[in-house]
Amino acid sequence: MNLLHGFDGLPEFLAVAKRSSVSKAAYDLGKTPGAISHALRRLEQRLGVTLFHRTTRKVALTEAGMQLLLKIEPAAQIIAAGLEDAAQSSKAPSGTLRLIVERLALPHVIEPLLPAFRSAWPNLNVEITVSNRHESFSAEGYDAGIQIGSYIAQDMIAVRLSKPFQWAVFGSPAYFSAHGKPMTTRDLEKHECIRFRRPEKGDVYRWEFIEDGATVRLDPVGAITVNDGELMRSLAVRGLGLIYSSTFHTSRELAANTLEPALLECSPGTDGLFLYFSKTAKNQPKLRAFIDTCNKALSLD
Structure with a gap:
């Protein structure tokens, strides 16, 4: 069977199956009801089966029609998505790109990227x-x-915008000089910890480590609790306690030697900043333009 000829009548079949009506399918496809009925009869003759039970009031799928629908509808959706992708690829970016951005990304991504x-x-x-x-x-x-x-929903597409970074404990040189560095997670019980209450959830963030091959989560003990990352880092620089953060969040303090890491060997893994978006949005020209700019402007080597 010729491939293109094999598709004859399938758009009409799918439209009638969706609407359970020849007239409504004709409206959707911009054709006359007679053209729809003719296409269905030709398809049934070619396949040698009856696809619909027809009455004056109702059109319903036969068993053979239902089996055909189950097999071709997913493929039809893939084809439709492919055609839409191709159509979108020819369009120039336009309109307004709306982004919601974590504050941490401003100095590291948005500010250096936006001019380009x-x-x-x-x-x-x-x-x-x-x-x-x-x-x-x-x-x-x-x-x-x-x-x-690590905060992005699993059904989203994610594009890395930063080098991998590690989560660890951080303190000022003066604090470590006075109190020593923790060598194991158990040592943290002897230290003053600055707790972080997550604004988006309202809970106190638990410190997570990998020790002896097992995940260890600790509720830090300390007299100070904050809900702002910049304040938390500033207090740690002033020697008021230890904080749990990442090498990315603390990059400026690490470069200035105002904070030092501890328990890096117990880091639960590498993370990063990511641009994320839904699968349905991935082919928007304005979003593709932003991703292309990210790839050109941000060096992750």
């Missing part, structure tokens, strides 16, 4: 919402978000 993006796409508008609460991503219509990878 605006230079490359001067007719494309950008709206940036700075927030660490991303639960409303879909409901509020953002095109993409920037967040730490």
